[in-house]
Amino acid sequence: MRLEMFDPAPIGVVFTQGAEHRLAYTNAVYRKTFGDRPLGRPLRLAFPDLEQSGYFDIFDRVLATGRAEVLTAVPIDLDFPDSAQEGTRYFTFSVSRATVSDGSQGVLLVVVETTEQVTAARRIRVLSEERRRALLRYRSLVRAGSEMVWVTGPQGGVIEPSPGWERVTGQSWEEFKGDGWIAAVHPDDRAAVTERWGRAVREMQPHFTQTYRLRLAAGGYRHFAVDAAPVRDGDTVIEWIGTCRDVEREWQDARREELLTRATAVTADTARPDEMLAALTAVIVPDLADNCASYLLPQALHRRPGTTLTAERVAAVTREGRPGPPTHHTERLGPGSPLARAADLRRPVHAVFPPGSPPPDLLPPDAATWLTPDANSVVLLPVVVDGTTAALVVASVDGDRPPLGQAEISLLQALLERAHTPLGHALEYQRTRQVAFALQHSLLTEPPDVPGLGIAVRYRPSASAAEVGGDWYDSFVLRDGATVLTVGDVAGHDLPAAVTMSQVRNMLRGLALDREEPTGEILRRLDTSLQTLYLECTATCVLARVEHRTPGHFELHYSVAGHPPPLLVEADGTARFLHEGRSPMLGLLPDPRHSTAVRTLLPGSTLLLYTDGLVERRGEDLTDGLDRLCRQASAAARRPLESFCDDLLGELLTAGNDDDTALVALRPSVSHPSGP
Incomplete structure (x- = not known):
């Protein structure tokens, strides 16, 4: 047997010679595993660390008897400088007698590492246990x-x-x-x-x-x-x-967070109270309730506790497959009704009852019809903003679902807090409009009674009720007997604009009464005052002075500052705009100049001063609105003056009108007394 044949073997091989078992050969695998031991030395000197293990006796027996011996799963602690892996490892040793090519006998040791097999078997035993x-x-x-x-x-x-x-x-x-x-x-x-x-x-x-x-x-x-x-x-x-x-408590907490997150998401880009309540109602059903309706209280600021409640239903959702009430329905509820009581007390009204047997008068008449026969509980929840009940929410639960309790009411209140900001804005808007309308209506005076002249005035707020405008009109008689007419519009659509409008109107009245001078000069002084007192304010205005010169004839002196032109309609229906006496709007030029134009007014003719709400429409050129006014005024020229104004408003103001409208109409009588 030639020992070199073991050089490429994937297992460790050792050969010893003679009775002293001198180390004659080790292959590469053996040296890598156990270290490079010097050849020619007796086994006991090459491996002094195995002296007490009894392995040397095995070599003696095998050499003497010729019977091979096998040792399995032998643990060996490897610890030498070139060892690739230290610690306990497991090996199987096969020891047998062998004769090499030169005729000498010795012991052949074959070594196979079984660490992985031993470890796996041990792990299996542990896992099984x-x-x-x-x-x-x-x-x-x-x-x-x-x-x-x-x-x-x-x-x-x-x-x-x-x-x-x-x-x-x-x-x-x-x-x-x-x-x-x-x-x-x-x-x-x-x-x-x-x-x-x-x-x-x-x-x-x-x-x-x-x-x-x-x-x-x-x-x-x-x-x-x-x-x-x-x-x-x-x-x-x-x-x-x-x-x-x-996990009921954990589930309730998770549901609360999930519903609040959903409520935040669906209301993130919503600013209108009705849309906000509709979005929240859709979150409430079906997770919290089987039926839910939301009501806005349009008269929240004006209603006294204990009086009739007007509630506008803006959302109604029922669980899938169940009928529900229509939205956008207005209820008028007596002061003793549960909804009115919830609004007055500003706290929930809660009722749990046998399925299908709600207390009488618990809900509005039409709402009671959408309670299912197996409804078991209802909560009437006021949404209170700054001490005012701005909305009401009605929720109910059906079937064998647990009745609404305090936990559900608390969660409903947390959800509805999302609507506080838009509801607060709506209440603030109502307060602003209330003040602005009171201010505006205090200025809507009746026209003077002037012999030989018919005067009619009209004021229409925005149909959308979305803004408060700065429109005004005025008419009064001067000390010299001349009649003054004016319409105007201060820029802006809010309470400050309405306040400024009242101040400009009163200032113009004072300047006109102060001295007799052309209308253009009065507007110049008004313009100067406006730029001195209201640095950021601009306004448009028409100022007209009507003088009774000769029997049957009146003379019109007028000035127009950035405003739509006056309309003159003759008795025969011929209509034309008066484009003379024009100048830029008030508050625009640092050195204002305003001219005055003069025109004769014949008996039966009609002079119309108006604000832009009468002729402007969203997305339309102003010229189209002026042409429409001219045609309508011509068609109504022979109508009595009051009917003439009503016809114009009825035909020209659309349902979507989003601006205030003021107008003053003047008509010299066909028969009139002599002049002064």
């Missing part, structure tokens, strides 16, 4: 009943009693076994639970988890988290074992 102990623990828990633990067969049917399950659900073993446990699951959860559990069993999933509601022995339902895993013998599932844990 751990599984055995785990199963024993679970079965002990089941027998002791200290936990809600259950065991099913490989196909998913319950095969062992569970004292914990019986204690919680009230099911007996006969009711529980097999698939009987499904009867304790909430009806709304059964389909999903059955489908998911069946899929887990069929696919032998490594883990099954789900949260569902279980019926309690004492009545009602609570949420339980279910965790289960298959018990395997090799690749075969022999049973399933699982636990149920009461």
